[in-house]
Amino acid sequence: MESVLGRYRNLIILMGVLFLQVLGLAVQVKRNGSDTENTRLIRVWAVNAVTPFERGVVWVQTGIGNLWHNYFYLRGVRAENRELKQQIEQMRIEQVRLSEDAAQAHRLQTLLAFKEQFISKTVAAQVIGSSGSDLSRIIYIDKGSDAGLKRDMAVITADGIVGKVLLVYPSVSQVLLVNDQTSGVGVILEKSRLQGVLRGSTSGEAMLERVMSDEQVPVGETVLTSGGDQIFPKGLPVGTVAKVSNGKDLFLNIKIKPAANLSKLEEVLVLVEKQERQVADEAVRVRAADILAQRLPSVPDKPPADAAKPGGDAVGAGKSIAPGTKQAGPATPQTMKKLPDSTAQAPVAAPPTVRPPVHSAPAANGSSPSSAPAKSEGPKPLDTQGRATAHPTVKPDSPKPTRIPAEQPAPPPTTDQNGPQ
Amino acid sequence: MQITYTSGEQVEVYRFGIPATVGIPLIALFLQAFVPRRFPAFSYLDLPLLVTIFFAMARRNPISGLLTGAVIGLVQDSLGGLPLGLYGIAKTVVGYGASSLGVKLDVENAGARLLVTLGFYLVHAAVYFTVARGLVSLTLNWSWSRGILAGLANAFLGVLLFFFLDKFKQRT
Numbered sequence: 001m002e003s004v005l006g007r008y009r010n011l012i013i014l015m016g017v018l019f020l021q022v023l024g025l026a027v028q029v030k031r032n033g034s035d036t037e038n039t040r041l042i043r044v045w046a047v048n049a050v051t052p053f054e055r056g057v058v059w060v061q062t063g064i065g066n067l068w069h070n071y072f073y074l075r076g077v078r079a080e081n082r083e084l085k086q087q088i089e090q091m092r093i094e095q096v097r098l099s100e101d102a103a104q105a106h107r108l109q110t111l112l113a114f115k116e117q118f119i120s121k122t123v124a125a126q127v128i129g130s131s132g133s134d135l136s137r138i139i140y141i142d143k144g145s146d147a148g149l150k151r152d153m154a155v156i157t158a159d160g161i162v163g164k165v166l167l168v169y170p171s172v173s174q175v176l177l178v179n180d181q182t183s184g185v186g187v188i189l190e191k192s193r194l195q196g197v198l199r200g201s202t203s204g205e206a207m208l209e210r211v212m213s214d215e216q217v218p219v220g221e222t223v224l225t226s227g228g229d230q231i232f233p234k235g236l237p238v239g240t241v242a243k244v245s246n247g248k249d250l251f252l253n254i255k256i257k258p259a260a261n262l263s264k265l266e267e268v269l270v271l272v273e274k275q276e277r278q279v280a281d282e283a284v285r286v287r288a289a290d291i292l293a294q295r296l297p298s299v300p301d302k303p304p305a306d307a308a309k310p311g312g313d314a315v316g317a318g319k320s321i322a323p324g325t326k327q328a329g330p331a332t333p334q335t336m337k338k339l340p341d342s343t344a345q346a347p348v349a350a351p352p353t354v355r356p357p358v359h360s361a362p363a364a365n366g367s368s369p370s371s372a373p374a375k376s377e378g379p380k381p382l383d384t385q386g387r388a389t390a391h392p393t394v395k396p397d398s399p400k401p402t403r404i405p406a407e408q409p410a411p412p413p414t415t416d417q418n419g420p421q
Numbered sequence: 422m423q424i425t426y427t428s429g430e431q432v433e434v435y436r437f438g439i440p441a442t443v444g445i446p447l448i449a450l451f452l453q454a455f456v457p458r459r460f461p462a463f464s465y466l467d468l469p470l471l472v473t474i475f476f477a478m479a480r481r482n483p484i485s486g487l488l489t490g491a492v493i494g495l496v497q498d499s500l501g502g503l504p505l506g507l508y509g510i511a512k513t514v515v516g517y518g519a520s521s522l523g524v525k526l527d528v529e530n531a532g533a534r535l536l537v538t539l540g541f542y543l544v545h546a547a548v549y550f551t552v553a554r555g556l557v558s559l560t561l562n563w564s565w566s567r568g569i570l571a572g573l574a575n576a577f578l579g580v581l582l583f584f585f586l587d588k589f590k591q592r593t
Contacts, residue, residue, distance in 0.1 A: 046499030
């Protein structure tokens with residue numbers, strides 16, 4: 001027996017090592033998808049062993065690149081600067097046009113009470129490596145849980161979607177690209193509004209699945225995210241239809257050319273925070289406040305005693321709540337900025353008894369109280385949490401205070417729970 | 422091209438210092454993970470496989486060869502998103518085979534190294550393909566043209582790499 005063991009020792013050890021690995025593989029496959037959690041420790045060791053080199057090389061590469069481009073290679077910068085300025089001018093004109101369109105779309109969404117997902121926070125990250133295998137489309141980025149990244153966060157570039165965060169380590173994360181065979185993204189065709197699922201293939205191609213073969217899908221049509229996967233917000237560019245052919249069963253084979261260049265990624269953005277809110281809320285609220293601010297009768301300006309004090313703790317002036325509450329008088333603009341946002345939800349409920357503080361606030365720059373209205377910024381639009389938003393604010397003294405037509409009646413004053421007391 | 426049969430007493434067995442034993446596979450894994458992002462064609466090459474073959478053939482010890490292959494393969498698996506063991510199993514087989522072959526053949530000359538590397542690349546691809554399809558149910562399609570081309574590319578790189586890595590050999 002001993003002689004047999006000795007003679008076939010190498011072969012027995014080989015079989016033992018292979019058996020252990022096959023067993024491990026079988027366990028991982030059986031748990032179906034959650035294997036990355038079970039093998040996390042080995043993966044952490046491997047990633048920690050390799051990524052410091054990658055970080056170092058990227059750091060040196062970036063440093064040398066920056067040094068060269070920012071200090072030495074400045075040929076043609078003046079001409080480029082001129083061109084960019086011209087582009088900015090053109091884009092400003094374009095922006096005016098687009099903001100009109102956006103406002104119109106906003107109004108329509110308001111009517112339909114749409115819910116939208118907004119990208120409220122992103123983290124920029126640098127690609128430092130990959131899986132090294134053409135069968136596993138994975139990249140590594142230099143941000144991890146220390147930067148607030150979590151599993152299943154969307155990763156995008158300015159051109160289009162890239163993938164999702166698969167595994168998170170303290171300073172590094174693993175990102176599964178959309179052209180990996182295990183990836184799946186809910187998408188929609190821009191014009192025909194057909195929905196499908198974007199999947200990768202072993203050869204690294206992105207394919208649109210689940211589109212019936214009797215549908216017409218033109219080559220070149222833009223593909224956007226549908227938001228159905230709960231990872232990517234709706235409407236992000238995915239790519240364009242590159243080739244359409246009849247597939248097996250009842251579905252089309254649609255090859256998609258990704259909008260982002262997935263083979264040469266350098267910097268990406270990780271969507272760390274999405275916000276879902278009803279478009280209608282803020283728009284209606286702000287407009288109602290503005291309407292009230294313009295139409296309600298006012299009381300004469302009366303400088304309050306504490307308004308004279310710098311940083312005085314006057315109540316209510318800046319917050320939109322002022323008309324509906326038992327507010328004594330105007331406040332300084334500084335106070336307006338400090339007021340808690342959570343109280344800013346009741347402008348519609350204001351009774352027509354007190355002039356809105358936006359107009360009555362004394363100027364902060366030391367001018368006379370009578371000149372105050374022209375200098376005041378007015379209330380900022382607030383989101384559902386009461387935070388100031390980036391939507392354009394309608395100033396009380398602006399030439400177009402509201403988009404609602406003049407013949408439209410103002411909202412009925414003070415009928416809700418914050419009414420006059 | 423010269424492939425000579427040698428007896429067990431004739432072949433030289435080498436060993437490597439700890440820095441080379443740890444550093445060379447790590448650098449190979451790092452390059453394999455880093456370079457394809459800049460040069461996608463580099464993903465056709467498999468540096469960890471070449472390092473496995475080199476160590477196995479130089480040490481000429483099947484157990485050492487299969488363990489080297491298993492460790493390098495498992496680390497390579499860890500960097501990817503697929504289950505651990507695909508590269509591990511394939512490189513274990515290659516490590517065992519290369520070290521067993523190293524005992525029988527003189528694999529010090531360029532021609533032998535070219536053929537051996539090409540052969541083991543195909544063995545590695547075949548084992549990987551079989552395990553990936555049979556155990557993990559990945560939908561892989563075998564392509565002979567791609568396999569041969571990638572094998573040749575790896576074989577030529579292997580010849581150059583092995584001459585460089587010979588500098589780290591230490592006689593036992």
